[in-house]
Amino acid sequence: MTKNCCKKCGSIKYVKNGFVRGLQRYRCQECGCNFTNTKRRGIHPALRAFGIVLYGMCGVSMYKIAKLFGVSDVAILKWVRKEADLIEDSHSHAESKIVMIDEMWHFVNGKKRKFGSGGPLTAYHVDLSDGNWALVAIHAAKG
Numbered sequence: 001m002t003k004n005c006c007k008k009c010g011s012i013k014y015v016k017n018g019f020v021r022g023l024q025r026y027r028c029q030e031c032g033c034n035f036t037n038t039k040r041r042g043i044h045p046a047l048r049a050f051g052i053v054l055y056g057m058c059g060v061s062m063y064k065i066a067k068l069f070g071v072s073d074v075a076i077l078k079w080v081r082k083e084a085d086l087i088e089d090s091h092s093h094a095e096s097k098i099v100m101i102d103e104m105w106h107f108v109n110g111k112k113r114k115f116g117s118g119g120p121l122t123a124y125h126v127d128l129s130d131g132n133w134a135l136v137a138i139h140a141a142k143g
Helices: 045-058 062-069 073-086 105-109
Strands: 014-020 023-028 034-036 121-127 133-139
Touching: 014 034, 045 062, 045 073, 062 073
Parallel strands: none
Antiparallel strands: 014 023, 023 034, 121 133
16 A cells, blocks of 8 residues: 555545545545545645735735636635634724825825925824824924
């Protein structure tokens, strides 16, 4: 017999149990699982976790991750949904009276300078109730 182990329980106690698709099939004597001497299907769990990090933290699209790993984009969607279900819903919502201003107005109004923000800024460090923090920068008051 080949150096094999059960794919379900890892036991090395098995017997031959016929053929399937031209491959020798074995039956585990511990758990009764039928298996063949082929490599496991699917992506390594470390690569799966890396794909989820790429999607969630780095903003890489599901399609791009699928092309990198050689799987379908639907598989990536299932990975992300499965991990999202494991996250417990936190009920703490941070409220702030200071609103962060996006610098998109530079592009909308037409930026007049090649560098800088166009004037002095005042920055406020805000500690949020969920442990995060935010830095809010606004133009200094005139006068």
